[in-house]
Amino acid sequence: MDNTDVGYPIGNAGQPWGNAERVLWLSRQVRQRSYETDVLQAIDQLGSRFDVSEYGRLEYAQGSFPLFSIRTRNWRDDLPVVLVTGGVHGYETSGVHGALRFAEQHMADLAGRANILVVPCVSPWAYERIQRWNPNAIDPNRSFYDNSPSGESAALLRLVAPLRGRFLMHIDLHETTDSDETEFRPALAARDGKVFEPGEVPDGFYLVDDTGNPQPAFQQAVLAAVSTVTHIAPTDASGEIIGSPVVAPGVIEYALKELGLCASITGARYTTTTEVYPDSPRATPEQCIQAQVAAVRAAIDYALAHA
Template structure:
């Protein structure tokens, strides 16, 4: 869903944005859904198998967002930890709802086996405004690094810090949408004062592994599970997806730590970033949510079988 004005209506082409341009961009954004109703209320219904934890708050006057995480109710400090994150890019709907669906329907299946930590919506302002960035026009998914600027990433890293060294698996749930090409990539180019270079959107589900530790068998186990739910994106004519070489069926790799991606936040042995395509004529919102759940379950199952 596009904002009311073209991203190129903000700023001067070829010149990076300053604070005035960021303020102008922020004024164009409109709240389109409710974090409290969609996320906080859902978290409140999950007390049977989960402990909810407030891990911070975001005060974007006049908007205020408590940040919440779900912990396994039977948490045991002798067990490894599986992390599921959604909504780092708030507009990517199935990441948020897929994380909540996993927690609601499958959390109890892992009792006594692994500690689960689910953070369903890292970027609540982005969720409400259907935006990739936070209100400072900063991408949280490039901010998981020392001196990162996104408050959303800083809060999550503080939550994870006491658990470092204990993470076995981390699944970060994302989408690639048509608005990536029509809105968010043009906005990024405008913000950074660079020319917009058109690209393509893969039609289907794919994964982004860690180029420094790709774990190909792990990635393929997830692809095999998701393929039972929805279709896997093919490579383009150049053997690539979103400009990166396809290294295996439905898989590309990024240097996640160098880019400051959420997938780098734990140092887990098994790490992946999911990408669902909700605008595909061959997929429904329910399938997209189910694909995210299938990916999480396959990731944790593989990690438990290969500790």
């Protein structure tokens, strides 16, 4: 089970992981930070101004993880609904803290204009372990579909289900990191019995639009706001970002629903996935959080202006 020929120290070349490999992988995951301290305490402080509720709970051998959402108080049925999600991949730190920062500093400003639903940390086990997958070696952000094998994804799907058809906008906050190339993509290839093919991590912020529902003006409005905070990712020598053709500066497209991605879950007219690069020598952790907040604010402003 220890074969570096696959580009990862677990598994055998050409063979998808079985239970033994998954157990070995799980045994190597170490808790590095506290969901309780970093996230739950921040959510608790918002309870005096917003409606905070537990929408699910993940029961793992390593602990019990309550899942929380933050809603606009005095929810109004005549207003559009916007969704902000972070921490679908728990290791992507600025997504979690960008969602919390937006709720703390800007969410109240939208009272009377929209109903805001913020889910700051979809994957708390992975947040604590700075990991992409959940304990079962499943990627929540490829698992947003009926009968999902990911408890994280299934819980979020249940939360939004009663509101489908009312969402105007959904922004999902992510990062692309150096560890994508050194850890997470090699692990994915090994798990699936495939050969790891190295890629290039883009230096800067970019967005992922929906192939099935492209909204180019919306994406550009978000990028314009973010560019005042941090730099936008250039294309590589092939005119691509992470292996996808660039359809406009700083924008690529994915087939969101077909891939089971979080940004597909609402059916909203306006959707985007942010990607911040926290390992850039040109960006600080604080800039990454501010970039996420700028993206959320610009996305909501544009969507409301064009509702």
